[in-house]
Amino acid sequence: MSVAETVATAASPDTLDLLLTRRSVVAKNLSEPGPDAVTLQKIIAAGLRVPDHGKIGPWRVQVLLKEGQLALGDVLASVYLADNPDAEKRLVDMERLRPSRSPVLLAVTSKIDPHHPKIPELEQRLSGGALCQNILVAAHASGFAAQWLTEWPAFHPTVKEALGHDADTDIIGFIYIGTPTEAPTERGRPAYEDVVSEWTGPEPKV
Template identity: 50%
Template sequence: MPENEAVLSFLEARRSVMVRDMVEPGPDAASLDRILKVATRVPDHGKLTPWRIKILHRAGQEALGARLGEIFKRDYPAANENKIAVEAERMTRAPLVLAVVSTPDVNHPKIPVQEQLLSAGLVCYNILCAALAMGYAAQWITEWPAYSPDVVAHLGHNPETDRIVGFVYLGTAREQPTERPRPAVEDVARVWEG
């Protein structure tokens, strides 16, 4: 079977860019369309598409940020105004944010919710890889908003069943990231024979 050396080399060197190191520009409309097409080419048992992607340009980022500030103030009444302002600006740290929400069919007779959740995680990973391959900066982050039922509901989803699997921040790298330590294969992979 022929190898695709360029793809393997990319995956061997793939490195997220910290959101604090992102600047304008983010992906233009054509680039975003391509990123989203790649994002949806993931394993999806039963073709359920058990995920949705919210595209947050500046207006969406600010609207979600305002809600984050309200939630944080409610949940942490002792927080000072500076901390609340930081939380309200959380989504505006990069030119574009994609929120990926797992929307499983919890009553499906054959396909477990876990498989559907993993498919949503792969959407985040494909967004990350596609953006990086196109020369953009990208980082997949959860942080507290991903675990907040209020945020899930604010994005128009059911907090009883749906989960935010990630916010993928996209922009341009201020500078290229340095490599970080990776696990040695022999530390994480073993032959198992029963």
């Protein structure tokens, strides 16, 4: 079978329909069940099949199930209270529960090599973004829903340190995965003609 035939065989209208119907679901609307261990491994494996110029793999994924979510919640509550000593207890409790909004939480990190001799920083960063998007699509394909968030914990050095990362590592996303408690409403999308154009060459100089 030729390469062209292989690609044609692999093409599937169902895949396009899947991409056209993917929709993020807010984390608080994600409930049990979440993906089991085998399904989660497949979701993450699909996430890893991204463009990665130079094969440098500038990203990592941490899986937080209930034990890890509770531990991270304690960290967030402590950090939030330290930064906001007059905060009401309900706000501190909200931060404690933040990581536990879905059955599965993934912490995705990226460590960029700004001095790489061949791979630009931008390409390394985009690879991490593609990893997160692949995970969202794979979760959808597996019958679940997901939301990719950062929020303040992704940018706080104490949270980063608690998760075992150094100052040069970025938390590029917390991805919440579970079963939606209600069907998500469709959101507005940019009109095709507003974002897509054909380029046929430089404009002639007057």
